[in-house]
Amino acid sequence: MNKYAAVQDQHRSAQSRVAEYLRQEIRSGRMAGGTPVVAAPIAEHLGVSRMPVREAIQQLANDGFVTIRSNRSAVVTEFGPGDIADLYEMRAALEGYAMRHVAQNIDARGIQEAELALMRLDQAREDVNWFVSAHDIYHDALLAYCPRAQMVEEIRRIRHVTEPYLRLNLRAGLTAFANTTDEHSELLDAVRSGEPDRAEDEMRRHILRFDVREIFPA
Amino acid sequence: MNKYAAVQDQHRSAQSRVAEYLRQEIRSGRMAGGTPVVAAPIAEHLGVSRMPVREAIQQLANDGFVTIRSNRSAVVTEFGPGDIADLYEMRAALEGYAMRHVAQNIDARGIQEAELALMRLDQAREDVNWFVSAHDIYHDALLAYCPRAQMVEEIRRIRHVTEPYLRLNLRAGLTAFANTTDEHSELLDAVRSGEPDRAEDEMRRHILRFDVREIFPA
DNA sequence: GATTGTCAAATTGTATCCAATCAGTATTTG
DNA sequence: CAAATACTGATTGGATACAATTTGACAATC
Numbered sequence: 001m002n003k004y005a006a007v008q009d010q011h012r013s014a015q016s017r018v019a020e021y022l023r024q025e026i027r028s029g030r031m032a033g034g035t036p037v038v039a040a041p042i043a044e045h046l047g048v049s050r051m052p053v054r055e056a057i058q059q060l061a062n063d064g065f066v067t068i069r070s071n072r073s074a075v076v077t078e079f080g081p082g083d084i085a086d087l088y089e090m091r092a093a094l095e096g097y098a099m100r101h102v103a104q105n106i107d108a109r110g111i112q113e114a115e116l117a118l119m120r121l122d123q124a125r126e127d128v129n130w131f132v133s134a135h136d137i138y139h140d141a142l143l144a145y146c147p148r149a150q151m152v153e154e155i156r157r158i159r160h161v162t163e164p165y166l167r168l169n170l171r172a173g174l175t176a177f178a179n180t181t182d183e184h185s186e187l188l189d190a191v192r193s194g195e196p197d198r199a200e201d202e203m204r205r206h207i208l209r210f211d212v213r214e215i216f217p218a
Numbered sequence: 219m220n221k222y223a224a225v226q227d228q229h230r231s232a233q234s235r236v237a238e239y240l241r242q243e244i245r246s247g248r249m250a251g252g253t254p255v256v257a258a259p260i261a262e263h264l265g266v267s268r269m270p271v272r273e274a275i276q277q278l279a280n281d282g283f284v285t286i287r288s289n290r291s292a293v294v295t296e297f298g299p300g301d302i303a304d305l306y307e308m309r310a311a312l313e314g315y316a317m318r319h320v321a322q323n324i325d326a327r328g329i330q331e332a333e334l335a336l337m338r339l340d341q342a343r344e345d346v347n348w349f350v351s352a353h354d355i356y357h358d359a360l361l362a363y364c365p366r367a368q369m370v371e372e373i374r375r376i377r378h379v380t381e382p383y384l385r386l387n388l389r390a391g392l393t394a395f396a397n398t399t400d401e402h403s404e405l406l407d408a409v410r411s412g413e414p415d416r417a418e419d420e421m422r423r424h425i426l427r428f429d430v431r432e433i434f435p436a
Numbered sequence: 437g438a439t440t441g442t443c444a445a446a447t448t449g450t451a452t453c454c455a456a457t458c459a460g461t462a463t464t465t466g
Numbered sequence: 467c468a469a470a471t472a473c474t475g476a477t478t479g480g481a482t483a484c485a486a487t488t489t490g491a492c493a494a495t496c
Contacts, residue, residue, distance in 0.1 A: 013479070013480095014479080014480070015480090019492080021371045038446090038447070039446095039447080039448075040447075040448095041447090048480080048481090049480060049481045049482075049483070050448090050481085050482095051269075051479085051480055051482095052480065054273070054274075054449090055273060055276055056450085058277060059276065060277060061278060061279070062277065062280035063280070063426065064368075070231065070448085070449095070487090070488095071447075071448055071449075071486080071487045071488060072447075072448075072487090072488065072489085073446085073447065073448080083368065085366075086366045086367065086369055087368060089315065089366060089369065090312065090315075090366070090368065090369050090372065091367075092315070093311045093312050093315035094308065094312065094315070095310075096311070097307065097310070097311035113473085127468095128439095130312060148303075148307060148308075149300065150282075150303045150305060150308065151304055151306045151307065151308050151311075154308065155370070158399065215295050231448095231449065231450095232449080232450070233449080233450090256477070256478095257477080257478075258476090258477075258478095266450075266451090267450055267451045268451085268452090268478090269449085269450055269451065269452090270449080270450065270451095272478085272479090273449095288457090288458095288478085288479095289456080289457045289458060289477075289478055289479075290458065290459085290477075290478075291476085291478075292478095362480060383441085411485090416456075
């Protein structure tokens with residue numbers, strides 16, 4: 001199945017192809033939380049043996065996408081309200097701190113790119129998938145000016161792991177759509193000012209404004 | 219080799235035993251940065267096949283302990299000054315934020331335990347290994363009152379990955395030894411006050427006071 | 437009727453075998 | 467003699483085979 005993609009990616013290891021495939025399935029929500037992740041069928045579907053699938057599953061487990069239960073099938077990780085709060089606070093702490101660097105390092109070109117990404121984000125409000133993608137691009141545009149590779153990687157990891165829940169939130173209450181452009185605009189102002197404290201504070205507040213309870217019916 | 223430990227851990231999977239073994243070797247510094255991590259000899263040494271070793275290596279790679287080079291032997295990750303700064307800033311951001319929760323949640327019993335851990339830390343100043351262990355315990359005593367499991371886990375991960383470099387620093391300049399008790403004491407005061415802002419600020423400053431340049435000769 | 441025991445299907449965990457890849461060295465060739 | 471090339475040893479990457487474990491169903495028992 002999907003021979004062309006397989007051929008195109010032939011140079012990369014089977015494991016990383018499998019990992020990328022599963023990551024996309026989970027991020028997109030096609031494999032929802034709780035879905036069993038069984039090695040054998042996936043291996044057959046992608047035309048590889050179980051071994052690289054196992055390793056891919058473990059890799060995803062380390063990123064938090066799946067949960068491995070010893071001697072039982074792994075499952076797509078299901079996050080509860082507490083877990084989401086946890087992840088969002090982590091991201092607030094890290095991405096807030098990252099903005100200190102960004103505010104001090106960003107140049108005219110960076111500002112321009114962020115403004116462009118912001119416009120695209122505004123245009124993307126009609127479609128959930130489009131919006132999520134544009135939202136990623138906007139945040140990444142800012143993080144490009146944070147010279148801390150591991151920090152940025154961790155921030156992205158968290159964003160990706162929580163992506164299905166952002167999608168749910170966008171589809172459920174439209175509030176997220178409405179607020180978000182103004183917030184992102186204020187955020188950009190703060191970064192433009194070059195004041196680390198202000199940039200950090202703005203990013204923190206922006207991320208923590210995400211209301212988990214919209215998704216999880218009490 | 220080491221039959222008793224093997225028997226004791228028989229209930230757990232070979233993979234996790236191997237992972238734990240390697241993690242300890244690396245954290246302790248017995249396997250220094252740059253050391254090749256070859257599957258076959260380790261497998262033989264521990265009396266298992268190469269497969270669980272492979273998976274253990276990959277698990278460690280996801281935590282940052284080793285670096286996998288495609289089709290070449292993996293190596294123990296070697297961090298440069300920039301990487302260490304990166305990791306310490308991440309920890310500052312996260313553990314600082316965690317202290318907001320701790321300051322608000324800690325009770326009399328928690329304070330007491332932290333004070334005890336602080337005394338033990340002070341006693342441990344003569345020996346590097348002892349000190350590192352006591353330092354871990356002190357920080358964990360505080361983090362026990364942060365109700366954000368994933369955040370705490372990530373903080374610990376960073377602390378463990380940087381452990382060999384802390385050891386180097388302790389052995390090299392003794393400054394870290396000297397400053398640290400006072401700092402930790404001030405930190406505990408801030409937590410005791412219950413003020414989130416103050417607790418966060420104190421923890422951040424404490425962590426960022428770590429001077430990387432002591433290790434890396436310019 | 438509830439509980440326990442046993443068996444079978446599904447799935448993971450581990451071992452072993454073979455192919456692919458890379459680093460370094462020897463060797464050829466201009 | 468220098469540069470390109472071909473070989474060799476070491477090591478990983480992947481596939482297949484098999485053992486161990488768990489789950490659930492169904493039957494036996496109290």
